[in-house]
Amino acid sequence: MASRKFVIDTSLFVNPYAREKFGKDPSSAIRGCVKALEGLDVDVFIPPSIFNELKNFADAKAMEELELVVKKRAPNTYGIYLPAAVLYDFIEDVRLRINKGLRLAEDFAKDNHPDNDEKLRKLRDKYRDAMRTGIIDSKEDFELVLLAKELEATLVSSDEGAMKFANQIGCEHLSADKFHPLLKKLKGK
Amino acid sequence: MASRKFVIDTSLFVNPYAREKFGKDPSSAIRGCVKALEGLDVDVFIPPSIFNELKNFADAKAMEELELVVKKRAPNTYGIYLPAAVLYDFIEDVRLRINKGLRLAEDFAKDNHPDNDEKLRKLRDKYRDAMRTGIIDSKEDFELVLLAKELEATLVSSDEGAMKFANQIGCEHLSADKFHPLLKKLKGK
Numbered sequence: 001m002a003s004r005k006f007v008i009d010t011s012l013f014v015n016p017y018a019r020e021k022f023g024k025d026p027s028s029a030i031r032g033c034v035k036a037l038e039g040l041d042v043d044v045f046i047p048p049s050i051f052n053e054l055k056n057f058a059d060a061k062a063m064e065e066l067e068l069v070v071k072k073r074a075p076n077t078y079g080i081y082l083p084a085a086v087l088y089d090f091i092e093d094v095r096l097r098i099n100k101g102l103r104l105a106e107d108f109a110k111d112n113h114p115d116n117d118e119k120l121r122k123l124r125d126k127y128r129d130a131m132r133t134g135i136i137d138s139k140e141d142f143e144l145v146l147l148a149k150e151l152e153a154t155l156v157s158s159d160e161g162a163m164k165f166a167n168q169i170g171c172e173h174l175s176a177d178k179f180h181p182l183l184k185k186l187k188g189k
Numbered sequence: 190m191a192s193r194k195f196v197i198d199t200s201l202f203v204n205p206y207a208r209e210k211f212g213k214d215p216s217s218a219i220r221g222c223v224k225a226l227e228g229l230d231v232d233v234f235i236p237p238s239i240f241n242e243l244k245n246f247a248d249a250k251a252m253e254e255l256e257l258v259v260k261k262r263a264p265n266t267y268g269i270y271l272p273a274a275v276l277y278d279f280i281e282d283v284r285l286r287i288n289k290g291l292r293l294a295e296d297f298a299k300d301n302h303p304d305n306d307e308k309l310r311k312l313r314d315k316y317r318d319a320m321r322t323g324i325i326d327s328k329e330d331f332e333l334v335l336l337a338k339e340l341e342a343t344l345v346s347s348d349e350g351a352m353k354f355a356n357q358i359g360c361e362h363l364s365a366d367k368f369h370p371l372l373k374k375l376k377g378k
Contacts, residue, residue: 077277081270084335087279088266092328094283098290098320105294105316109308112301119298127294131287139281146273 003041004186005153008070009144009162010053011176018158018176026054027062034065036183044070045153047143075146086168093135100130136161145171192230193375194342197259198333198351199242200365207347207365215243216251223254225372233259234342236332264335275357282324289319325350334360 013019013029022032037044046054051072055063108123136142141162148155149171157163158176166173174182202208202218211225212218226233235243240261244252297312325331330351337344338360346352347365355362363371 075273077274078272080273082273082276083267084264084269084271084331085266087271087276088328088331090276090279091325091331095326095328098326101287101290101294101320102313102316105290105297105312106309108294109297109300109312110305111298112303112305114301116299116301120295123294123298124291127291131290136280137284137287139277139284142273142277142280 003043005043005045005151006174006179007045007047007144007148007151007153007155008050008179009155009157009159009176010050010057010140011158012156012179013054014057015158015176018179020177021180026057027059030054030058030062030066033179034069036180036187037069040183040186042183042186043153045147045151046070046072047074047140047147048072049074049140049143053140073147075143075150077143077146080146080150082169086165089168090136097131097135101127104130132161134160134164136165141165145169148172192232194232194234194340195363195368196234196236196333196337196340196342196344197239197368198344198346198348198365199239199246199329200347201345201368202243203246204347204365207368209366210369215246216248219243219247219251219255222368223258225369225376226258229372229375231372231375232342234336234340235259235261236263236329236336237261238263238329238332242329262336264332264339266332266335269335269339271358275354278357279325286320286324290316293319321350323349323353325354330354334358337362 011018013022013026013033019026019029022036023029104123104126108119111119113119136145141159142165144157145155145162145165148166149169155162155166155171155173156176156179157173163173200207202211202215202222208215208218211221293312293315297308300308302308325334330348331354333346334344334351334354337355338358344351344355344360344362345365345368346362352362
């Protein structure tokens with residue numbers, strides 16, 4: 001059998017639930033993952049933008065170790081074509097969210113209680129939730145899914161928006177918390 | 190020479206500056222356009238979604254006349270492929286706008302003056318401007334550009350977001366206010 005290919009996301013090491021079995025914090029989870037990959041016939045890819053994002057969460061030593069076992073590359077954004085329907089759905093989703101965002105902003109504008117700190121905290125939480133949950137909301141997430149698609153690799157992520165987009169374009173994916181048990185199983189073979 | 194193909198947008202009849210030479214209101218502009226097209230070897234297309242949108246602005250009589258001279262059809266959204274870079278740019282644009290929208294919402298949430306009506310009016314104006322100007326913000330606009338691209342037709346619109354998207358995918362376009370002089374010129378031939 002050909003070696004299996006994976007594209008990994010920041011969430012694998014940053015999301016506490018996803019990294020649990022690899023390590024208790026991002027740096028130790030990276031080390032745990034590097035160790036789990038030892039001797040396995042798998043190719044692990046990471047887009048440079050995601051690699052750089054990860055640097056904000058892990059120490060330099062862990063990142064160096066990771067760099068030696070993963071393959072860093074970006075998707076060929078100019079060479080890959082997507083069905084127009086994907087953008088069509090995205091535009092409609094964004095339109096609905098923008099309307100939701102306005103309703104939220106209106107509610108908070110009407111609330112003239114003087115507790116501004118509390119208000120802003122709530123506004124940010126609700127706005128973030130309405131605008132960004134369950135949608136591809138960054139170039140980094142987009143690159144992630146596109147790279148997995150291009151390489152016909154399995155996307156390893158716990159990001160809801162990334163998973164949804166992966167489903168739209170027929171890209172295989174694995175919930176990040178299942179990566180550890182999968183590597184263990186592959187080792188057993 | 191083959192007959193020229195155009196895809197027309199609501200803005201051709203709804204935008205006062207664009208329709209000026211065709212008529213003083215949407216219904217008379219539609220009649221003016223139908224008249225200007227008489228005897229010309231041109232094909233004018235309109236997506237059904239845009240045709241329906243136009244019904245909200247013009248009387249039934251004008252719409253009937255229009256329906257006899259235009260060709261109604263939607264783009265083949267599932268058959269057309271776009272470079273992934275287009276979606277990539279769109280995601281980044283939306284992300285920046287979402288952040289802008291939050292800054293706006295915060296400003297209005299902090300403002301505890303009791304003049305809520307005035308505040309909401311200003312909020313809606315600014316929010317709309319920040320979120321929707323210069324971006325494809327509806328399925329209707331998307332269909333418009335996509336249809337022009339599919340038919341290799343000239344998009345006739347004064348919508349900034351539609352023009353920008355047309356440029357991204359290499360679609361010919363003409364500012365809506367230039368449609369009248371162009372038809373006049375074609376008639377002269």
